[in-house]
Amino acid sequence: MLELKNVNFSADGKHILKDISFKLGAGKFIAITGPNGSGKSTLAKVIMGIEKPESGQIFFNGEDVTNYTIDQRARMGISFGFQQPVRFKGITVHDLLNLSAKEKLSSKDACNILATVGLCANSYLDREVNASLSGGELKRIEIASVITRGTALTIFDEPEAGIDLWSFNNLIRVFNEMREKLAGSIIVISHQERILNIADEIVLLSEGRIAKIVPHGEPLESFIPVQDVRTCCKL
Amino acid sequence: MDKVVLDKFDSALLKAVADLDNMPTGAFSLRRNGQPVKVNITPNINIIPKKDKPGIDIYVRADTKGETVHIPVVITESGINDVVYNDFYIGKNADVIINAGCGIHNDGCNDTHHNGIHRFFLDEGSKVLYVEKHYGEGDGSGKRVLDPVTEVHMGKNSSCEMRTTQIKGVDSTIRTTNAVIGDGASLVITEKIMTHGDQLAETNFKVDLDGFDSKVQVTSRSIATENSTQKFVSNVNGNNQCFGHVECDAIIKDHGKVISIPEITANCVDANLIHEAAIGKIAGEQIIKLMTIGLTESEAESEIINGFLK
Numbered sequence: 001m002l003e004l005k006n007v008n009f010s011a012d013g014k015h016i017l018k019d020i021s022f023k024l025g026a027g028k029f030i031a032i033t034g035p036n037g038s039g040k041s042t043l044a045k046v047i048m049g050i051e052k053p054e055s056g057q058i059f060f061n062g063e064d065v066t067n068y069t070i071d072q073r074a075r076m077g078i079s080f081g082f083q084q085p086v087r088f089k090g091i092t093v094h095d096l097l098n099l100s101a102k103e104k105l106s107s108k109d110a111c112n113i114l115a116t117v118g119l120c121a122n123s124y125l126d127r128e129v130n131a132s133l134s135g136g137e138l139k140r141i142e143i144a145s146v147i148t149r150g151t152a153l154t155i156f157d158e159p160e161a162g163i164d165l166w167s168f169n170n171l172i173r174v175f176n177e178m179r180e181k182l183a184g185s186i187i188v189i190s191h192q193e194r195i196l197n198i199a200d201e202i203v204l205l206s207e208g209r210i211a212k213i214v215p216h217g218e219p220l221e222s223f224i225p226v227q228d229v230r231t232c233c234k235l
Numbered sequence: 236m237d238k239v240v241l242d243k244f245d246s247a248l249l250k251a252v253a254d255l256d257n258m259p260t261g262a263f264s265l266r267r268n269g270q271p272v273k274v275n276i277t278p279n280i281n282i283i284p285k286k287d288k289p290g291i292d293i294y295v296r297a298d299t300k301g302e303t304v305h306i307p308v309v310i311t312e313s314g315i316n317d318v319v320y321n322d323f324y325i326g327k328n329a330d331v332i333i334n335a336g337c338g339i340h341n342d343g344c345n346d347t348h349h350n351g352i353h354r355f356f357l358d359e360g361s362k363v364l365y366v367e368k369h370y371g372e373g374d375g376s377g378k379r380v381l382d383p384v385t386e387v388h389m390g391k392n393s394s395c396e397m398r399t400t401q402i403k404g405v406d407s408t409i410r411t412t413n414a415v416i417g418d419g420a421s422l423v424i425t426e427k428i429m430t431h432g433d434q435l436a437e438t439n440f441k442v443d444l445d446g447f448d449s450k451v452q453v454t455s456r457s458i459a460t461e462n463s464t465q466k467f468v469s470n471v472n473g474n475n476q477c478f479g480h481v482e483c484d485a486i487i488k489d490h491g492k493v494i495s496i497p498e499i500t501a502n503c504v505d506a507n508l509i510h511e512a513a514i515g516k517i518a519g520e521q522i523i524k525l526m527t528i529g530l531t532e533s534e535a536e537s538e539i540i541n542g543f544l545k
Contacts (some may be wrong), residue, residue: 050523070526071535079527086524089456089484090542099538100528149528 001026001185002047002153007056009039009046016042017053018208026152027179029186031196034205040189041083043205044157047187048080049073060153077152081159083189085142087130093141094125100148116177117144118170135162147174154178155187160195168194248309252336252368255307259334263305264291269317280304280331290320290352293333297326297358305334308351313343313377318350325393328360335365337381339404341373346380354386357393357420365397371404378406387414389422391446396423401436402544403429410438416477418446424453427544430463430491437466444477444506453481456543459491470498473506483512486543 002024009017016039024030032040045051047058049070058066065073074080088096097110105113111121117140127133129141139162146154159171172194178184188195196202204212241249241258245267249255258265258273262280265273271291274282279299283292293304310317323333341347357363371379387395401408414422422442430436436459442451451471459465471479485493497510517539525535 048527050527069532070523071529071531074527074529082524082527086518086520088521088539088542090545091538092542095538095542099525099530102529145528 001061002187003059004047005057005059007043007046007053007058009042009051009053011042011051016208017046020056020208020210022203022210022213024153024185024187026185027183028200029175029179029188029198030201030203031188031190031199032203032205033189033191033196034211038205039208040205041157044080044155044187044189047155048078050080074149074151079146079149079151079154081143081146081154081156083157083161085129085135085138087138089128089130091129092126093129096129096141096145097148100145105148113144113148114141116147116174117141119144139163143171143174147178150178150181151184153185153187155189157189158191159188160190160192168192171195172198242311245309245311247372248311248338248340248370249307251370251372252309252338253305253307253334255305259303259305261303261305262293263307264293266306266308266317266319268310268312269315277302285320288320289318290322293321293323295323295325295329295331295361297329299326299329299331301330303332303334307335308337308349309340310337310347310349311340313341313347313373313375314345316348318348318352320352320354322354323356323363325355325357325361325363327358329358330362332364332366336368336370338369339371339373339379339381341371341375341377341379343373343375343377345375346378348380348382350382350384352384355388355395357387357389357395359391359393361390361393363393363395365395367397367399369399369401369405369408371406373404379404380407381405382407382409383411385410385412387412387416387422389414389416389420389446389449391417392419393417394421394423397425399424399426400544401426401428401430403431405430405434405436406432407435408437410436412438412440414440414442414451416442416444416446416449416451419448420446421450422452424451426453426455426457428455428457428465429460429540429544430458430465431460432463433461434463435465436463438468440469440471440481442469442471442479444471444473444479445475446477447475449475449477451477451479451481455483455485457484457493458486458488458540458544459493460488462490464492464494466494466496467512468496468498469510471500471508471510473499473501473503473508475503476505477503477507479506479508481510483510483514484543485512485514486540487514487516
């Protein structure tokens, strides 16, 4: 359902994504991991259309979407969960969920969605999605706004970041439900071992290249070497 | 003065500024084209026309609860220069809503002015929600000008919330609000303004926090588009143990211009005063977020603006 062919991306003179190619089948869950600065978030943004590759192609359900805008891709069935949730003055949690759902959700429906991410609707529906919410609350609302859409492909950029009060079990349950109920494909950018462990495949990025694609079940230590950073300093 | 027939312009303006489909129930005073046309009173709310100048005195009896006073103004004749003086006397422990607003329809080439000079006197423990909308329409070259002046005198432990909105069609406005806040009293002002074309909107707030534990919260949310200009001036004086918070958020588009001038003065060591101001265009990340859930760029911008001014 998703295929990247020889995707390259540069910014500020730096070659960030180098000749990225991979395929994601329907209903599959892949985790993209790698060191900081390896290009993980950029790759996610390129798939969503937030960043434009300088070369290469992106196919979604067989259609070349390389030059499609963000909203065109969204309407085709791609969703994106931001690492740093965006804040809005005046737009409430209920408003955001309505926009995501493309309909006016009843309080009960909105409540069910928020419960999925561990929030009580009574306390949140009428609150603005602004700085009065904590980072963890904003992150859960961001995830809620994404899962509300129920699209064929959902991309999460480090969904675990900032949700320390919410257990990983819930996050993993959300992923599993998305796969079961929607038969949706999921791409998760993550460093978390528990998320990597439930992926069908792990794509390891290193310095903008795919260093390795590892099937489910292979021990992480075998392909993510532990590096002593002190060696970089050459002291 | 009993029988009032509203034409289509009157009705449209009433709907826009007061969300009224017909004459309201309860206490009200309708003013049209510079003249009072209909007044209604209740056992608890009396409205008396002033004898020395245009306007009314509104008396709300002590302990009145849950009543609404409507005082809409509509102007459909081009070239009118209407100044009206309305004084509100809110009795002890009363709790009322005052629904004001002015709509101008100007199809002519002469400027139309309306200046509402409002004074509020809140007795001890009273509570007021004041809602005001300003709106202009019409195809004439004459300007639609609204220059309201508001004075608020707040007695011990009284509270007042003022929600003012100017969304469309007012060519020029200079709003002046002065408030003196007594012991334990609380004033909340929320203004929302959107300007376009060559419009000018200026708001000036001067608040004296005289009372022990007095409070004021002023929030201004504005959007200046095309070649319009807005100016927000706030002057809060903390003269006792008090709390004051002034927040000005503005979005600018096209060639819109916004000036924010804060002044907070602590004349007492226990005064706690804050001023926050932020001016900028719509954040690109907000538009991108809404596009990722399927909105076009223009739909996203529209939702952000609607939310901001909601």
